[in-house]
Amino acid sequence: MNEAPPPRSYPFQPSIATWWAVPLRVIVGSGFIAHGFAKLSRGPSGFSNTLHALGVPAPDVMAWATILVELVGGFAVLMGAFVSVASIPLAVVLLVAMFTVHLPYGFSSIKLVAVTGAGPQFGPPGYEVALLYLASLAALVAGGSGPLSIDGLRMRRQQLRRGD
Numbered sequence: 001m002n003e004a005p006p007p008r009s010y011p012f013q014p015s016i017a018t019w020w021a022v023p024l025r026v027i028v029g030s031g032f033i034a035h036g037f038a039k040l041s042r043g044p045s046g047f048s049n050t051l052h053a054l055g056v057p058a059p060d061v062m063a064w065a066t067i068l069v070e071l072v073g074g075f076a077v078l079m080g081a082f083v084s085v086a087s088i089p090l091a092v093v094l095l096v097a098m099f100t101v102h103l104p105y106g107f108s109s110i111k112l113v114a115v116t117g118a119g120p121q122f123g124p125p126g127y128e129v130a131l132l133y134l135a136s137l138a139a140l141v142a143g144g145s146g147p148l149s150i151d152g153l154r155m156r157r158q159q160l161r162r163g164d
Contacts, residue, residue, distance in 0.1 A: 021146025028136045029078025036070030080149020087137040094130045102127040
């Protein structure tokens with residue numbers, strides 16, 4: 001009689017394995033905050049001019065909306081707060097950037113154009129990084145925000161109220 005093979009052993013305990021979300025949240029949230037802050041610190045009018053050149057309607061409004069989505073959404077992801085909700089406008093910003101700016105430059109985010117005495121010179125980035133951010137947001141939505149998150153705290157409070 002054939003017996004089933006023993007279950008596979010994993011290098012991490014299940015409770016430790018849930019920590020994958022924490023570094024992902026830190027990287028993705030910090031990345032969005034950095035991009036939003038860069039647009040804000042250079043002046044929203046500069047970003048608005050870029051949007052106008054791309055033919056985006058109401059570029060002033062869209063510039064501020066993008067900055068706010070990146071800053072507020074990035075902070076929400078960083079804290080693990082309402083990640084499923086925050087991921088929607090963040091994904092929209094990524095998709096718009098990917099299709100309006102990055103797509104013509106191909107996949108790769110690193111395009112070495114030349115090496116000069118001042119160092120390497122790079123061309124415009126492709127859509128690779130936008131896809132990585134989208135995949136990261138999808139992983140956080142599907143797998144949850146993990147420990148040390150506001151979403152996890154909210155879920156534990158709801159379970160306590162129900163008596164689970």
